[in-house]
Amino acid sequence: MIHSNISIQINGxxxxxxxxxxxxxxLNYLDFNSERVAVELNDILLPETLFHSTYLNDQDKLEVITIVGGG
Known part of the structure; x- marks a missing residue:
């Protein structure tokens, strides 16, 4: 099966x-800790349980927000 390049946007x-x-x-490739991020794919917030089974498609738009604790 031949696939062409996939172009997506990550945080614009x-x-x-x-x-x-x-x-x-x-997320692993970009060194994000999947337990400390919120991910929106095409304006839909995804639960962490779907990260492994969600495959990215051409023209997808991702917003990745890192959750930081403070004190």
């Missing part, structure tokens, strides 16, 4: 990959 910045990847793979 372009990101390209050569094959379909899961959201979890992308």
């Amino acid at each position: 910045e372009p990101f390209n990959c050569s094959k379909p990847i899961s959201l979890q793979f992308l």
Whole structure:
């Protein structure tokens, strides 16, 4: 099966990959801790339980927000 490049936006910045990847793979690749982020995919907030099974498609828009604790 041949796949073309996938172009997505992450926090408004372009990101390209050569094959379909899961959201979890992308978060790991970008060094995000999946337990400390909130992710919105195409304006829909995703629960962490779907990160492994959600694959990114061409023209998807991601917003990744890091949750920081304070004291």
